[in-house]
Amino acid sequence: MSRHGAAAEATRLDRRLMALNEARELAAGAFPEDVLDSVLQVLERAGSRRSLSADHTVVGFFGATGSGKSSLFNAVSGEEIATAAARRPTTSEPLAGIWGTEGSEELLDWLEVRNRHHASPVPGFADEGTGLILLDLPDFDSTRAANRKIVERMVGLVDVLVWVLDPQKYADAAVHNGFLAPLASHGAVTLVVLNQIDRLPDRDIPPVLDSLKGILARDGLGKVQVIGASAVVGTGMDKVRAAIRQVATQRQAQSQRLGADVTRASARLAEASGQGAAAGVKAASKSRLAGELAAAANVPLVVDAVVRSYRLESARRTGWPVTRWLVRFRPDPLRRLNLRREGARPDVNRTSLPPAGAPERARTDAAVREFADAASDGAPGPWRAVIRGAAREGRDRLPDALDQAIESTELKAGSTAWWWTPFNIVHWLALLTALGGFAWLGVLAALGYFQLPVPEVPLVQGWPVPTVMIAGGALFGIVLAILAKFIAGAAARARGSAARKRLKAAVAAVAENLVVEPVELEVSRLASFNTALQAAARQ
Template identity: 80%
Template sequence: MSRHGAARESSRLHSRLEALNDARELAAGALPEEALDEVLEVLDRASSRRSLSAAHTVVGFFGATGSGKSSLFNAVSGAEIATAAARRPTTAEPQAGIWGADDSEPLLDWLEVRNRHHAAPVPGFADEDTGLILLDLPDFDSTRAANREVVQRMVGLVDVLVWVLDPQKYADAAVHNDFLAPLSSHGAVTLVVLNQIDRLPGHDVRPVLESLRGILARDGLGKVQVIGASAVEGTGVDQVRGAIRAAAIRRQALSQRLAADVARSAAMLAEASGTGEPAGVTAAAGSRLRAELAVAANVPVVVDAVVRSYRLEAGRRTGWPVTRWLARFRPDPLRRLNLRRDRGAPEVNRTSLPAAGAPERARTDAAVREFADAASEGASGPWRAAIRGAAREGREQLPDALDQAIASTDLKAARKSWWWSVFNVVQWLALLLAVGGFVWLGVLAVLGYLQLPVPEVPRVEGWPLPTVMIAGGILVGVVLALAAAFIGGAAARARGAGARKRLTAAVGAVAEEHVVEPVALEVSRVASFNAALKVAATD
């Protein structure tokens, strides 16, 4: 691979790893922790491996007891590395054959391989310039738990996996179900060797190899190279060497291995997540939510109180002065709700509205649930649950937040109307006119009672002027009071409409903060997760 090609491959792998990490972080709290922990392990391994020697290709030999794995390892290495180091018929811990010592020590430390053998050059296979590490690993079916743990760990660490099978147990479910099938995405860095073919009759070798290829195809490894070999007779050893040498020379195995890990992790996250995109937050759903919350928060009650309070205050200011004082005995509806905000008075942060009862709570719950259901429509199970959970969490804070929102909304209740002063002045003038008439008639009556001369009273259309003054003053006062009541009713409805608008906006802000935004954030998280997962899964 050219230097530029390797750089592009490394950059592409880096982008996929970042996307996988983004997907893992986005899925926190929505997908099972076990799956996220596995992805984190893959990311940690990838980060560690990429920080170590990229000039070495690490090839692991895996096999069951009796498969001749160590013998094949020695045959490929051209030295008795495994037997000399193990001192026993089976491998107890990893043995390393190393070609190219520079920078190999930190890599072997990370692999936790203590038994290291700097192998002699093998013409046509490996020398000091090749950069190759072969590992003979314990049997994956070992009865020792420590050996099985080493194998499991190495399956996740080596760059190239060489699976050594034998004619008697090549179809064993343990190796296929526990190792090969789960690593179906790693076909590019997997080599399968059917060892000990010398134990088969010549005419059975090809059918057994075909049978093995068929089983591997069912494992998802249909394109994996399968080689028949015999470590004893040397059959197929050069083919195994050639496959390993090709991987070492191309220097692609490391990137391919990590890319396969990313693809597998992405597939695991996709399976845990499920498919589907949520419908998201719509204007219609948000409008329905705000309307329902406004009713549940007693906005209609407050608006009615605003209307009645205005009418009451208008009557006190513009009614007939003789009777308007009676209105002072009627309590202000807004004061009873602790919503009357006079100029200079401290702001309130709580109302005296009745606490939400079962019907109001049920209405709120239903509105929030309907909104979350609409937004999560189309999403897979885990994400649907996450979206609903975000809505439920915000719902718990709604009653208190709505009450505070209503308490802090300026209802304009302390604002006076310009026409009040006009009507008030005219009302008092009319009253003074009527009182003047009464006083005039009173003076005339006193003069008559005292047998004093009574002056002639001016007349208007034959009516005594004092009587006209009394009648006119009373009539004007009553007419103004009726007109004020009519005008006050229209103005009260207008003020109520303004209060409804401001209260609805306040309720909408609460709904936005506690329900809409958290739900929208979860919907956005799903979209970001799917986008990141797509990048991670794209080779």
Template identity: 75%
Template structure:
């Protein structure tokens, strides 16, 4: 691959790693920690490997006991390397054969490979400019726990994986289930060698190779290169070298390996998360939630109190002055609910009835229905998370709704323009009636004292004082009755306006404590899916 191509691939890989990390961060608290820890390890390994030598390709030889892995490793390296390998203090230690010492030391330190051999050039295979590191590793089926842990660790760290199998155990479930199948996405950096073919009749070699390819296809590695070889006879060793040389020459193994790791990690997150998007918050669901919360928070009771309070105040200001004073003995409905207080709404509380079992059940049902509707279509863990944030908001609703109602301006103290007019006319009517009574009273006193009684003016035969009394009383009663009808209309209008303001306040509370957290969680799911999609590309 050209330098331009390598740079482009490195940039693409960097973007995928960033997307994977973003998906991991978004999934925290939603997906299991074990899955997120696996992703973090992938990101950590990728960051460490990218900071080390990109000029070296690390090729690991993996195999079971008796597969001839170390013998093949020596055959690929050359006789001189085999001699050096024989001097290893213990077979449990990985051995590195290095071509190109410059820059390899930090990489080998990161791999924790202490046994290092700086190999001589192998014609047609590797020299000092190759930047190649071959690793001979312990048997993956070793009875020693430390050996198995070393193999597991380096399976996730080398750039290229060479699996050395033998004709007797090439179908062993251990290697396929524990290693090959989980690494199906790493086919571009995987090479499978069927070693010891010299032990098979020549006619059986193609059949065994085809059988092995079929099993690998079931593992998801149908496109992996499979080579038959014999480390003892030398058959196929050149093909193994050529395959390794081809991978090294491309200089893309590092990016391909890390890219495969990202693909696998993204697939793992998708498997744990599940696929799908939440339906989201619809306007109808938002309105229904606000309506249900308004009922549960006793908004209808407050609206009724606003209307009754207006009617009571209107009667006190426009009723017949002779009887209107009786209204003062009635308690104001809003004051009884502590909704005429001038106390700051942040510290004020209403005297509305505390939420009982029916109200709590109604609130719970409304929030649950809202969350279920909004989370419809979301994968299981995310659906649970959306419901969880809705429930958390629900627990804060009673106090928040009470504060919202206490802080809503009900316009309860606002006077109506017609009150003053009716009040003036009522007092004029009363004064007229009182004036008529006073006139007649004066006339009665004069007659009682046997004094001359002046003639009373008449209108159509009716004495004016009598007309004044009758007219004043009738006008007062008529005004009081008329005021009741006018009051009823204004009371309905004022109650309706107060209801709208209260419902708007309830809607804001629902938005702050339930709707916005649910929308944020849905947005988190959407961002997670986008990041996961970008990471999986």
């Protein structure tokens, strides 16, 4: 493939790696650390590999003891780079055959391959400018733990994986379950060679190859190229070299390998997450939460105190002047709740509202839980737990926050009403009129008592003016007091309604800050995670 195609593949890989890293960061705290660490290893490995030679394709030869892996390596290389031995293990350290030396040293240092051989050109396969590294690796079934670790590490590092099997152990569960099946997503950079077919009768070769292909298909590698070969007699060697040369000249193996790693890592994240999206926060759920918290925070009690306080103050300001002083002996409901203070600091002061008891706490917990359940509906298990956890964290701070919210809400308890002053003036005029009538009659009575001339008292509709003044002042005062009581009741209800709105708004703000926003953040995190994961998994 052209360099343009390789560049496009690399650009696509860039986007997938960025998306995978974003998904990993978003999943922090929601998934087990071992899952996130495995993804981080993929990202770090990809970053390291891409910083090294892009002109070299690293091909690793993997196989079990006795599979003829080293012999195949030599046959492909065209010279005796590896010394095949009959005893186990046949290979104890990785051995590199190198075509194209420039840039290979740093790459081999990263691979931790010390044994290096600059191979001679092989016509039609590799020359000095090819940019190819073949690795002969230890047997994956070696009894030495160090050898097995080398193989496991190299499986995650090489660009192309060549699995060398033999007719006797090609169905061995150790290689299929331990290596091939877990790497099903790496089919594009995997080649399977059935070596030593010279030991089979010609008629048995096709059935054995078909059997191997069937097993690979069950491993998820049904599209992997399978080649029958014999390193001893040279059968199929041209096909093996051609397959390796094709991936080397296309210069896509590195990106394809890393892309397969991203696919595998994405699948692991998807498995840890599960499928689904959260329903999210709805307006109705927010309203229910605010309503329940308002009830638990004694908002109805405060509203009732506002109404009664206004009525009490109205009676003190507009009641019958002779008896209104008695109102002063009735305690102000808002003062009893410590909600009617001038210059109070809500961050320091607290209300005297009844502390939340078991019923109120249960109501608060139930409201928060119901809200979180509704918002997390449809989310997969780990994310549902994260969303509910965010709601629970805010729930523990609700009592103090709600108390401060009520304390800081402007109830307008100290503000006067416009109608108090005119009513008060008229009340005093009515009282003064009645007192004037009493004084007039008193003067007349005193004059009569002292046998002094008593002036003629003017009449109104046959009634003496002083009597009219007394009766009219008293009657007008009573009517005015009754009217003031009705007006005060209506105004108190209006003021209570306004206070209820402000208190509920304050409670809703607390709920928004401590419960709604954290939940919305986690819901948004899940949505972003799903988007990033889809982008990372998109091949």
